[in-house]
Amino acid sequence: MDFRSSDLPAPARSVDPLGETVTAAVKVVVVGGFGVGKTTMVGAVSDINPLTTEETMTRAGIGIDDTSGVSCKTTTTVAMDFGRIGINDELVLYLFGTPGQERFWFLWRGLFEGALGAVVLLDTRRLQNSFDVIGRLEEKGLPFVVAVNSFPDAPLHPLEEIRQALDLSPHIPVLVCDARRRDSSRDVLLTLMRYLHAQATTPEAM
Numbered sequence: 001m002d003f004r005s006s007d008l009p010a011p012a013r014s015v016d017p018l019g020e021t022v023t024a025a026v027k028v029v030v031v032g033g034f035g036v037g038k039t040t041m042v043g044a045v046s047d048i049n050p051l052t053t054e055e056t057m058t059r060a061g062i063g064i065d066d067t068s069g070v071s072c073k074t075t076t077t078v079a080m081d082f083g084r085i086g087i088n089d090e091l092v093l094y095l096f097g098t099p100g101q102e103r104f105w106f107l108w109r110g111l112f113e114g115a116l117g118a119v120v121l122l123d124t125r126r127l128q129n130s131f132d133v134i135g136r137l138e139e140k141g142l143p144f145v146v147a148v149n150s151f152p153d154a155p156l157h158p159l160e161e162i163r164q165a166l167d168l169s170p171h172i173p174v175l176v177c178d179a180r181r182r183d184s185s186r187d188v189l190l191t192l193m194r195y196l197h198a199q200a201t202t203p204e205a206m
Contacts, residue, residue, distance in 0.1 A: 021089040032121035033129030037179035038097040045185040046083025118144040145173040
């Protein structure tokens, strides 16, 4: 199976129900630390208007939530983000974004249920926030790819250095993206789909 950019069509941005021809669906989760761009990615790539559960941050989070590096952020996801992508007339991809703050991580278990794979979105300014995220995926046995969100003021590191810093296996894809752009976010999902297909066809190599 060859996954190409054309496999993910341009967004319709509708709120229409699923077509009668849809017979199958796959589920993917986007995970990462607080403020890495998960909501942005889901919103950028979804065919429909995404469902978000963003709430205004309050003083109650002071001393609990780590906002270092994202002190200007005023909202946060408290449950999940949800988007939908039509692959073709028969297949749709459901995309779930997880909350980034650790006090909401208890919700991850339900969001991981039935997921085919995951995208780990990270910010090089706060690379250490990704260790626990990746550890949870590895414990769950959920395949994932790593996408470095290219914030304008974030330091640039060679991808192999990031791989080594995160102690990732050589076969796990690591790529750079701009979560604000549909084409860039789409390419991340295509990379995940290719990786999952490779795992399914040659599991012994993984």
